[in-house]
Amino acid sequence: MKGFRYLDHTADIQSLSWGRTLEEAFSQCALSLMTVITSNLEKISHTVEKSLKIKAEDKEALLFDFLSEFLFIFDVEGLVFNEINIESINKINNEYELEAIVRGEEFDKNKHEVGTEVKAITYSFINIEESTEGVKIKIVFDI
Amino acid sequence: MNVNKIEENIYEITPKALMVRLQGKIERFQMNVPVRIYANEYILERIKQDRTLDQISNVACLPGIRKHAIALSDAHQGYGFCIGGVAGTDAETGMISPGGVGYDINCGVRLIRTSLEEKDVKKIMPNLLDSIFRNIPSGLGSKGKLNISYSDLDDVLNNGLNWALDKGYALENDLKHCEENGFLMDANADIISQKAKQRAIKQLGSLGSGNHFIEIQRVDEIYNENIAKKLGIIKKNQIAVMVHTGSRALGHQVCTDSLRNIEKAMKNYQIRVPDRELACVPANTPEAQNYLSQMASAANFGFCNRQLITHWLRESFQNVFKEDLDALDLNLIYGVCHNILKIEEHEVNGEKMMLNIHRKGATRAFPPGHPELPQDYKEIGQPALIPGTMGSASYLCVGKPKAMELSFGSTAHGSGRVMSRSKAKRSYWGNQIKEELSKKGILVKAASIQVIAEEAPGAYKDIDQVVNVSHELDIVEKVVRFVPIGVVKG
Numbered sequence: 001m002k003g004f005r006y007l008d009h010t011a012d013i014q015s016l017s018w019g020r021t022l023e024e025a026f027s028q029c030a031l032s033l034m035t036v037i038t039s040n041l042e043k044i045s046h047t048v049e050k051s052l053k054i055k056a057e058d059k060e061a062l063l064f065d066f067l068s069e070f071l072f073i074f075d076v077e078g079l080v081f082n083e084i085n086i087e088s089i090n091k092i093n094n095e096y097e098l099e100a101i102v103r104g105e106e107f108d109k110n111k112h113e114v115g116t117e118v119k120a121i122t123y124s125f126i127n128i129e130e131s132t133e134g135v136k137i138k139i140v141f142d143i
Numbered sequence: 144m145n146v147n148k149i150e151e152n153i154y155e156i157t158p159k160a161l162m163v164r165l166q167g168k169i170e171r172f173q174m175n176v177p178v179r180i181y182a183n184e185y186i187l188e189r190i191k192q193d194r195t196l197d198q199i200s201n202v203a204c205l206p207g208i209r210k211h212a213i214a215l216s217d218a219h220q221g222y223g224f225c226i227g228g229v230a231g232t233d234a235e236t237g238m239i240s241p242g243g244v245g246y247d248i249n250c251g252v253r254l255i256r257t258s259l260e261e262k263d264v265k266k267i268m269p270n271l272l273d274s275i276f277r278n279i280p281s282g283l284g285s286k287g288k289l290n291i292s293y294s295d296l297d298d299v300l301n302n303g304l305n306w307a308l309d310k311g312y313a314l315e316n317d318l319k320h321c322e323e324n325g326f327l328m329d330a331n332a333d334i335i336s337q338k339a340k341q342r343a344i345k346q347l348g349s350l351g352s353g354n355h356f357i358e359i360q361r362v363d364e365i366y367n368e369n370i371a372k373k374l375g376i377i378k379k380n381q382i383a384v385m386v387h388t389g390s391r392a393l394g395h396q397v398c399t400d401s402l403r404n405i406e407k408a409m410k411n412y413q414i415r416v417p418d419r420e421l422a423c424v425p426a427n428t429p430e431a432q433n434y435l436s437q438m439a440s441a442a443n444f445g446f447c448n449r450q451l452i453t454h455w456l457r458e459s460f461q462n463v464f465k466e467d468l469d470a471l472d473l474n475l476i477y478g479v480c481h482n483i484l485k486i487e488e489h490e491v492n493g494e495k496m497m498l499n500i501h502r503k504g505a506t507r508a509f510p511p512g513h514p515e516l517p518q519d520y521k522e523i524g525q526p527a528l529i530p531g532t533m534g535s536a537s538y539l540c541v542g543k544p545k546a547m548e549l550s551f552g553s554t555a556h557g558s559g560r561v562m563s564r565s566k567a568k569r570s571y572w573g574n575q576i577k578e579e580l581s582k583k584g585i586l587v588k589a590a591s592i593q594v595i596a597e598e599a600p601g602a603y604k605d606i607d608q609v610v611n612v613s614h615e616l617d618i619v620e621k622v623v624r625f626v627p628i629g630v631v632k633g
Binding site for chain 1: 590
């Protein structure tokens with residue numbers, strides 16, 4: 001019970017991702033971001049592994065900062081990922097902390113699908129819905 | 144949403160309470176001013192199809208907002224503010240909202256005229272597009288050809304087009320014919336995050352992707368010959384080039400950083416907003432001043448980005464046509480910013496006051512005589528550039544006095560989308576669009592075939608109707624209509 005799809009948004013991309021846990025839904029959400037950049041994630045091999053640690057004041061901000069990190073890594077190191085393992089999301093005092101291991105490789109326009117550049121992650125209509133059935137996330141990416 | 148027709152092309156939503164779900168809780172917000180929508184029936188019907196009106200109603204709730212929150216005729220759903228949105232807040236106590244400018248700070252458009260005619264360009268078009276495509280980096284993750292140091296980057300951020308002029312990438316006339324002369328002086332490179340600098344250092348002089356483009360256009364119709372002549376447009380089928388791009392990741396990261404900074408600060412000022420993307424603080428706070436300075440720096444990067452592209456365009460034309468600049472002209476008619484915040488004087492209820500004018504997907508359109516206009520355009524008004532899609536027209540207009548009364552001196556910035564990118568991809572094939580455009584005499588060269596489908600002309604509103612609303616309201620006067628014959632997409 002995990003996955004993502006895109007909802008209709010006039011100008012930008014709104015993604016809906018879901019998973020049984022917050023970690024799983026966050027990971028699907030990151031994959032939905034990667035898919036905008038390069039549509040066939042299966043073409044990405046695993047030559048690079050990175051560990052990420054993000055801290056923020058609430059879950060929405062944690063997601064915003066986590067996803068923004070992928071845009072930074074893409075611009076600076078040119079890396080795309082198709083394996084996003086979120087090991088934990090914990091609330092420590094008044095802060096949320098996420099730890100993840102991600103695997104992928106350098107983007108190569110001759111090997112990978114050339115998608116659309118994502119300018120930024122937005123808070124617009126952001127929604128993280130947690131229930132007994134699982135977690136659903138709605139978020140808009142600025143194109 | 145209750146939308147009342149005030150008069151032809153003017154609609155209004157009267158201030159009311161909004162009930163909004165925020166982090167699972169329903170909260171109440173009050174609109175402080177009415178929403179104004181400049182549209183005809185065709186456009187209003189399309190605007191109502193998405194959440195544009197919810198978004199501009201949220202903007203009307205911002206503390207210190209004056210007169211009205213505006214959705215222009217190209218308005219569509221964005222994030223936080225709608226796109227095609229204008230809002231003015233009190234210069235001292237009113238809000239400064241990074242979301243009211245957007246991530247692509249100083250995204251804008253330039254129009255460069257040539258002395259060439261369609262017949263000179265038509266046959267050689269594939270070579271010309273190839274040359275431009277090779278010479279100007281475009282598409283996903285595109286990086287500029289310049290290898291600049293971090294201290295050069297600081298110069299760009301602090302000095303805008305003055306840097307480009309010093310380095311030989313600009314002509315003096317480029318500065319004169321650019322909004323703000325291509326330089327916002329509140330810039331301060333020292334407060335820009337290392338992250339923003341790292342993301343952008345390789346991107347100076349690149350087009351990016353999405354809706355950004357370089358278009359070779361021909362003059363299709365001249366509506367006002369006198370004004371057109373003053374702008375150097377003298378005949379039908381004369382060739383001009385339009386460039387649309389912004390400040391790349393520099394602007395994106397500045398907005399991201401500032402949004403996070405401001406949303407943390409707003410709790411201290413007891414400010415609540417109906418959408419977290421509208422995070423804002425009063426203008427007279429250190430956080431707002433910090434954003435304005437960062438925004439100015441990003442805007443300077445945007446000016447230089449379009450300038451380098453212009454420089455390389457000039458090179459490509461000279462190489463392909465084997466003629467020099469004097470013969471080819473290639474002078475800048477004008478350059479506008481359409482995602483920016485300016486502190487401007489406007490009249491509200493008969494009283495002159497300074498306002499923080501947020502333009503998000505809106506083009507400044509100042510009337511004749513305005514002090515901000517370059518000397519040679521004082522009499523005709525500020526050129527306002529409104530591009531269409533790769534399959535439709537683009538307009539060169541000039542600002543009129545009515546713009547000051549109706550829209551804080553602003554007009555639309557493009558056609559405005561009506562269809563989502565995902566639906567466009569389901570509805571169109573990139574290659575088919577390319578073929579159809581080619582039958583219409585428009586050659587397209589793109590870094591991504593997927594982007595052609597996303598940017599299909601059918602995904603946008605009818606540009607002629609969008610511009611006609613501003614023209615009929617006398618916000619602007621149409622001067623020249625251009626149609627594309629060659630397109631480079633990122």
